[in-house]
Amino acid sequence: MSVLSSVFFSIGGFVSALIPFIVLLGVLIFIHELGHFMVARWCGVKVEVFSLGFGKKLLKWKRKDTLYCVSLFPLGGYVKMFGHEYGKEVAEKDRPIAFLHKKLWQRVAIVLAGPLMNFFLAVLIFAGLNIFVGEKRAFPVIGELAPSSVAAQSGLAYGDLILSIDDVPVKNIREVREIIFEKPDTLLDIKVQNLSQQVQTKKVLSQTGPATGKWGFLEKGGVIEGLTFFAAAAVLGVSDPNSPAGQAGLKTFDKVISVDGKKINTRKELFHILNSTPSSVSSWTLEIQREKDLKTIVLSRPQNDPEGEEAHHLGLIRSDLFIADLKTNGVAEKAGIKQGDFIFKLNGERLPSWSFLVEKIKNFKEQDGALEMEIKRQGQVKSFSLVPEIRKQMINGVEKKSYMLGIIAQSPLIPVGETYVEKSKNPVKALTFGVGKGLHWCAFLFVYIKKLVAGDISTKTLGGAITIGRAAYDSYSYGLEYFFRLMAILSVQLFLFNILPIPVFDGGHLLFYVIEFFNGAPLSIKKMIIAQQMGVLAVLFLLLFTTFNDLHNWLFTW
Template sequence: MVLKSSDLAMRASHRQSYSMDLILHYLQETLSGIGPFVLLLGLLVFVHELGHFLVAKWCGVRVEVFSLGFGKKLLQYKHGDTTYCISMIPLGGYVKMFGDNFAAEVSEEEKSHSFIHKPVSQRIAVVLAGPLMNLFFAIFLFTAIGFIGDRQPAAVVGDIASTTQAYKDGFRPGDKILSVENKSVDGWTQLIDRISQSNEKELSFQVQRGNESIQISSRPEISKNENIFSSQEKVPQIEGLSFESNAALIGVPSPQSPAALAGLKNLDLILKVNEKDVSSFRSFKTAVIEGLKTGSEVQMEVQSFAEGKRGPKRTISLASSSTDFDALGIEFAETYVLKVKDPSPAHKAGLKSGDKIVSIDGKPVSNWTNILDSIKNFDPKSEGNISLLAMREGKNIPLQLVPEMTQLMNEKGQEENRFTIGILSSNLNVGPETVLYRPDGLLGKFSYGLSQTWKWTEFTVMSMVRLFQGVVSYKNIGGVITIGRVANHSYDAGLSVFLKTMAIISINLFLLNLLPVPVLDGGHLVFYGLEALKGSPVSMKKLEIAQQVGLMLLLLLMAFALFNDVSNLFSSQW
């Protein structure tokens, strides 16, 4: 195929416009997040350096500078021997101690205040204090969250397939799980913990279904742990038990159906039925049926979600003499195309947002998994293309597409190469209502702080392990821009979420600083540990070489993280 020069110009213009929009959006988001970013990172740096400072003073070391930030000093105040300052670049901090330069000469009378002349045990204590303060600060933050309350998914069952163990054992969508083995559960997290600790023992669940309380027995089965950041490869699970439900995003396949005639369209998002909020397709369906039982018409507040963008809200009146929901001509939009990438095989073939995929290569599709599998399993050697049948405004449209190999990042942070056609699914999910979890008593809140710190420390360690193993892509390493965006989003989400984000990053700093890399605290600990073992310090030449190598590695890592931040602007996720 030959493209005309006008086509090339239009495509180039589109790409440039798209790239510029992304850059402007990214810059706006980053700049608006400077406040939360400085607050989050500033506190973490302050706590870290405070650890070094306090233990150094306790050991009798003279501290010359305590700085938040690097570079030119913007504000400074001297008290005693120490200058306290805030510097221009808010990406870290430092504590400058007297006698920390191995090459400098120190007089006999000053050696009692010199860092390098302190016993190796005290130097280890000073260096270790920084990372440990980050760990203790995480415990403090999680304990504070225990007082404020932590929002967690409620222990309410979402949509479950009839072929799963959960359904066969008696669980139904909307069930509220009250207790496991007569022990109450406060949320979904606690429910899953109880199940994973069952050791395949049959469990008794007390469930509230409507106004009825029932007992369900289910035996968790040992199966593959989908959480790749867990140290356990297999855990007891109840297949199909999930809190996620299909969103109230609809498809209207027939233009002659009551729904279409009332004004409903493909990819409409239902917000309210008879002034009652709905979030899931299940709650929407129930509200419509109940509304038609009490009257012949229901009022809906809807908005278009075509192309993944929310349109203006509108009111729809749907009348029907029947309470048969299927007769209304409404279905969940799982097999409808939400968005089409340009350029892509789907765009080239003429597929559009709102089209329903009916079949691929003559095989009917009933869910998005069918569609993904058919495209992923495309064999270019034996198949020239795939035949896709789409439905648009009630008419079937046959299309021919040639999938292209694409490198994608999946939801687990793993890179995979697979065939795609450039479409996004309308298979959107929503979680249940959240519950405010607040542990009882001071001891309970402190215990919560300890358990959450342990949980996230284990998670971070396993993330590093999976990164080195190649299980998780190195593209997940983020830099200062990523931290800024995370800080901003968590700040907007509320105090509890912001504190949790700060605690998790504090744990990351605790572990990263313990890595045995020269210029990091962990590198210093290695040298002082060797000195303690052999009874003499490492030679000056070896230290200088190690420091240079360590600094180079650190700068390369920072540059790589920044590269990932920027490249994520333009990377395709679909």
């Protein structure tokens, strides 16, 4: 009975995961084919079939001259128009309703209507999200800076709110990054308001380096070394189960929500409160989140504990020094390291942070021998000799090889500044925003294709139906806002993909019509058939290639 239950549960899980994918594709395909259908009818062309999907017809009904149907395979759809086949004779009396006997501008309008409907759909979704959900932004409050960084050496500090750069006001992190990116190797005047509410202007020299550009790709642009707007979230690490924190019931990876009723966001804020509490205070009341549960825990101060280092003496340390997960068959797992182990020494030195460990692994040299790692597990010290292995990983669309141990830390970073929502109640402004967002994604995709062709981005980033299916399920799981955003982005992709000059796609037909316009006559049927065959081969190759990528990424993701 348990086996049958497991089987039914697995089938049910698969079906529930498939539904968002079918809905997503169904809407995109329906809108696309609806564009062809409406303009064809408007131009007087007889539409014989309107189908969602290919293959066997699961549902069908006829209304007037058109057969409407839903077919077995949802990866596409089609509108079959009368007189669309090249080389097929059409009776004189039927020519007014035949596609190929329509004027050139009408044929162009019918073909272009499908892709344009996808773009219009994206615009409407982006506009709707802007009205009802908005765009989340964070105020540009500076995060934790390395003391030796250019940002820190220039006088910038944790908690500084950036007001302007070179007299240009800034409101959020994105605006700050865009201005700095456009000004490499420049001495910038950055006006900030510090935690004491004092307004000061700092002179900071930007450099040329890798930075996220306008279209979201890593490019050369202006950067300020060490500048960040993020800090570690108030996630706990408990060094010893017998410590005051452990005895109070706190566990590693608990997230602190508040201390004595005061809201806490970052680890720095948490440790500051604990370390600056007067010795007369004997305990703190912590509200914590453990997975999905909220708990209240009273943490008592040890007797005769010196002021200034309470967090350390309580047994609270950085959570990123604990192993949150292990890669299957990775070096660490094979050596016997376990989830929850506390890494406190590497090659005899105390480990200050996760980033320090990452750098050591990244710069590993085989001639230096194994890395000697000491961990604590339930208060017991264990030693391991680990030799990192080279693995491939995708970084900003580029496949790179690097040394890895196969350990994963949990050190979530959050913006230090409060977040706010930008939205518009004005429909005209929202539509303008939607058009801008649609054009932005068009430009992004053009840049992506350009980098793909140039070899700057790996072809392994191309995905097909499985990738779309996984994205559909994941976005739906996060919420309808994310699902609709994905739908809008894919709708823009469908728009661009269909206007590419590849025969069998709308763009291929448009290319034929451009040639017809300049030649004064259509291409020969023979040439069009050859072009169509080449187009089919190209599409089949792309389909096989993306399916291979999908399966590889799904089954062998490191």
